[in-house]
Every structure is written in C-alpha cells, then in structure tokens.
Amino acid sequence: MLVSFTMRIRAMKMPSHISGSRRGCWRDCISGGSGSYFVRRISVRRVTSAAAYAALVLVGAAGMLPALAVAGATPKAIFIILDGIPADVIERVSTPNLDAIAAVGAYARAQVGGPIGEPGETPTVSAPGYMSLVTGTWANKHNVYENYNLSPNYDYWNIFRVAKAMNPALKIGIFSTWTDNRTVLLGEGRPNAGDWRFDYVADGFEEDAIRFPQQPLAAHVALIDNLVSQEAARVIEQDGPDLSWIYLQYTDDIGHQYGDGEVFDKAVVDIDTHAGRIWSAVMTRQETYSEDWLIIVTTDHGRDAETGREHGRHSERERTTWIVTNSTRLLPRFKQMPEIVDIFPSIARHLGVTIPDNVARHLDGLTFIQ
Numbered sequence: 001m002l003v004s005f006t007m008r009i010r011a012m013k014m015p016s017h018i019s020g021s022r023r024g025c026w027r028d029c030i031s032g033g034s035g036s037y038f039v040r041r042i043s044v045r046r047v048t049s050a051a052a053y054a055a056l057v058l059v060g061a062a063g064m065l066p067a068l069a070v071a072g073a074t075p076k077a078i079f080i081i082l083d084g085i086p087a088d089v090i091e092r093v094s095t096p097n098l099d100a101i102a103a104v105g106a107y108a109r110a111q112v113g114g115p116i117g118e119p120g121e122t123p124t125v126s127a128p129g130y131m132s133l134v135t136g137t138w139a140n141k142h143n144v145y146e147n148y149n150l151s152p153n154y155d156y157w158n159i160f161r162v163a164k165a166m167n168p169a170l171k172i173g174i175f176s177t178w179t180d181n182r183t184v185l186l187g188e189g190r191p192n193a194g195d196w197r198f199d200y201v202a203d204g205f206e207e208d209a210i211r212f213p214q215q216p217l218a219a220h221v222a223l224i225d226n227l228v229s230q231e232a233a234r235v236i237e238q239d240g241p242d243l244s245w246i247y248l249q250y251t252d253d254i255g256h257q258y259g260d261g262e263v264f265d266k267a268v269v270d271i272d273t274h275a276g277r278i279w280s281a282v283m284t285r286q287e288t289y290s291e292d293w294l295i296i297v298t299t300d301h302g303r304d305a306e307t308g309r310e311h312g313r314h315s316e317r318e319r320t321t322w323i324v325t326n327s328t329r330l331l332p333r334f335k336q337m338p339e340i341v342d343i344f345p346s347i348a349r350h351l352g353v354t355i356p357d358n359v360a361r362h363l364d365g366l367t368f369i370q
Contacts, residue, residue, distance in 0.1 A: 073292035084252030086302035097276030105326040114138035129300030136344030154193040173200030173241040175232035202231035229274035237281040260308030334368040341365030
C-alpha cells in the first residue's frame, strides 16, 4: 500500500504556476485534520520539485495526515546537523531536497543560544550547539562552552544514552567528520558517561591522510562530508538503525573562509544534495519495511550579520536557526520558534522512549511532536 502511494506521488505533476515562482510562499494555504495540527507551511521556502509539491498536496488533504504513518510500524529517527547555515540563507537558496522533506512535514525558524542574561546563556558555537541538541539542556548544565578544552558534564544524559538505557535492543549510529562528537561530547564507552556504545560508526575521516591527503581545508572537508553522507545513506538503507546522528561540516568552513555571498550559497546548495541522499534512503526503507521514520534537519548556529564569517555571540542572526522535519504529528510549539533543546524530547516522543525522571526533570526543552 505504501509503495503504490509513493508511486502515485511521483506520478503527479506540479502546476505550471509553481515552477515559475522564485519565492512561492505556501504558508497556511492547505490544511487537514484537526485544527491543532494543521496547517502545513514551507515558510518563505520554495517548492522546487514535482515530488515536493505532490507530497504537500497529499499531506494537506483532509483526513490524510494519519495515513502517512503505517499503523504498528517500527519508529526510527535521524537528526542531521548542517553546520552554520543561518535561517535567511536556507530560506533564500535553492534546496529542493530540504523542500521535499518539509513538504511532507514542515519548516520553522528556530533558536539557539539559550536565554540571554540568564545561567543558560550558551555561546552560538558548534560544540555547545551539538550538546544542547543531544542533551536537551543549555551549557550551564552540559558544560560545553567552546569547541576545544572539552569537559562535558555527563550527568546530563544524551539521547543515545537514554535510548540504550531504556531499550538496549535499539540500534544506534553516528556518521560524522569529527571523532570527538562520539568519543568526547557523547562519551561513548566512558564509565562516567554510562558505558554505552554505538552499533554503527563512520567518523574520524579527518585523520585518514591516505584517503584524504591534506589540501585546502574547505575542499578537504567537502570530500569527507560526501563520504559521511554516502556511508550514512548506505547503512540507513541496508540496516535501518533506530536512531542516528549525521553531522556535515562543509558549510561552516566555507562561511568562515568566504562569509556571505555566492560561494557560501553554492555550499548550501551542495550540502542539500547530501540531505537528499539520506532522505532517499529513508524513503526506500519506508517503501520496503513497516517503519515510521522521523527525520529532523537543523543547524547549530547562525552567522554574524556584518560579514557572515563569524559566530559565537548573541546577535539575532547568530541565534536564529531553522528546523526541517517530515513529521506529521507536530504540536503548535513547532510554529512558535522552537529551540534546539526541543529536539531531544521530540525524538524520544517519536521513538516511544520514556525519558527517565532523573533526566526529564533537568531538560530545558519541550517536545514539538505529539
């Protein structure tokens, strides 16, 4: 049933007035189901493919929302961090693969950095952003304030530790440029971090001088990101881990080197193809198996408004990020500037994983998934 449903989506044609629009705005234009769920929107993003348009139409059709999830299907989840892409850029640049995901679910502007002037204020820097996502807490709890000299507070459990503790049978994966994401930030295998381990790992490629000989940094990272996304897509399609983190670095390196402009825009277009590779693997799984996949794509921080080269402070552009998801069970919170700390409890809700009381009471985030 799901296969034929997908084939019908692909067979539909996009109306001619959509393909010619540079900034077609599908905001609050199609609704279905109860009022609490839903009006789907693609903000100021463009629907750029027939598949994306068809998915948007079918998702919005009255009574169709529950049909996108197969009853009794096994829940699976992926979150992808595309490093350092401000919301205004992701909304302006052509990203057909992210558009296709949002057409099934939704797009929203989001926020990082915690409450300004309060203990939870968190630098708009990469590692603090990752930790805020995976622990559902701000830096005053997870204790990561910069990218170096890392000393995470493992008392605040990450989503992988929770998943393994509550259901050891769950299979988890990480696909990343940086080994430190796994070994230091998440604390894989460390007794004081719960002594849990990933089932699928593809990282550490920056240390492989044979496969990736040194060259200008951005070009070096572009090749690594390509392999990371290939490995992630292969494992997802072949093995279907229950929970995976995919991290891609290239856009942030380009931003630091060139700032705002055509080169950065091109990097965003390129990294969208990696997201599309993952999305294709997810769709293949859903066509083949009784699985209910959640995909959340986001970024860890924005960039300064003056040049686009820097970040770390609390300007509006550095704090304003975005979330793309295929979820059709979104709560109103998703439309009300969700925060990066909301992703942890949202993933747990989708997976049906109960967050232990000793973890839940310290969370700064709230689920945006019903």
